[in-house]
Amino acid sequence: MIRATLAVVSLVFATLASAETKVPTSQVEIQLGFAPLVKEAAPAVVNIYAKRVVETRQSPFQGDPFFQNLFRDFGTTRPQVQNSLGSGVILSAEGIVVSNYHVVGMATDIRVVLNDRREFAARVLLGDQQSDLAILQLIDAPKDMPHLTLRDSDTVDVGELVLAIGNPFGVGQTVSSGIVSGLARSGTAAGAGQGYFLQTDAPINPGNSGGALIDINGDLIGINTRILTRSGGSNGIGFAIPTNLVAQFVAQAKAGNDTFQRPWAGASGQPVDADMAESLGMDRPGGIVISSLHEASPLRKAGLAPGDVILAVDGQPVNTGSEMIFRMSVAGLGSEADLTVLQKGRPQVVRVSLAAPPEIPARETITTGRRSAIPEVTLSNINPAVIANSRLPLGAEGVVIEDPGPSGARAGLRPGDILRAVNGEETPDTKSAQRALRNAGSRITLAIERGGQQILMRFRL
Structure with a gap:
């Protein structure tokens, strides 16, 4: 009996010793703890x-x-x-x-x-x-820094065990565990981050932002970014940016870009709900129905038209605009993407070239001088790149106010306002707008388009 007991104890200690020197690879090893995994990551x-x-x-x-x-x-x-x-x-x-x-x-x-x-x-x-x-x-770091391997985030499944590692509240590095509780979450994280997220129930507190979400193999699957909570604490839903998008950011940074360039769709649309699915002859809701296309849109050049439904990008289903842009961004500039679309009731695959929005016509950005009726206002000609950057309507034309400056802000101007006319004189480009503002005099009437609404602004200098 004593020998049998000693054998069992030896077996337990042998299992514990092996768990301390390798990443957990089985359910039994996982139950012993995540310590080896944490030490590695x-x-x-x-x-x-x-x-x-x-x-x-x-x-x-x-x-x-x-x-x-x-x-x-x-x-x-x-x-x-x-x-x-x-x-x-x-x-x-x-x-x-x-x-x-x-x-x-x-x-x-x-x-x-x-x-x-x-x-x-x-x-x-x-x-x-x-x-x-x-x-x-x-800066001045050695060339043998510890680092994590990026896993293809499209291979992540709901229910996988994950660890969130970060520095919450400034107390030092901590680890919390959970599972992947959802995929393809878009438009749900508060703050600046927009797009496509992995969802987790692993606690994420202030200071965890930018930390790692890793799987049980120690591979990185996401960058923790936000938590959706009513109390302000960690008892909410966490969101992580998938590694496939992170990989594109790294590639563009190594290529010398200081800003991230997304492929331009040049399209607007809305998710297909149950009523729309029935009218389109679809057996279930899904995809994005195109409502409008810019004349320079690569989707238009590939043969798509308003009323067509985009079902998937490179085989991955998309149900919101954020998901579609995410998939195009993951594919990367200069590549091609296969769009599964529903045209006239028939599904087919269309290949689209992915490129940045064109700078045609030239934006010719100017800032008004001291002699202008409203000095220090930054104006640009509207083109597809400006439409994408300023999130203007696809059909926008003319001149956009990129920065109203101190005087313009006091007058009520906002970034993204489209300047249509000054004292009745139309302003189709930045040169005409600059000239009109310089000759405006002391009484000024500005015709502005804001959020699709026409606004007249009158003031006296």
């Missing part, structure tokens, strides 16, 4: 401390519900340092790091701290507020 997850200098206005009316808006430009400005705390993941031995844009965007000083307490300065190679991703390069 944690060195590649870093803490990020960022500083940015912003101009703040000190006004005696601050906090007043009426006068703070009436006198929003009243008072002196002075620089103020803002600090942000987040996490990041090392993706290469050369020190390429991915994090969230809301952690490092517009930062003037970035410090990256490893879990072994080594510290390095870093600079942003590429950032994108819309996707809430940023790629950094460690």
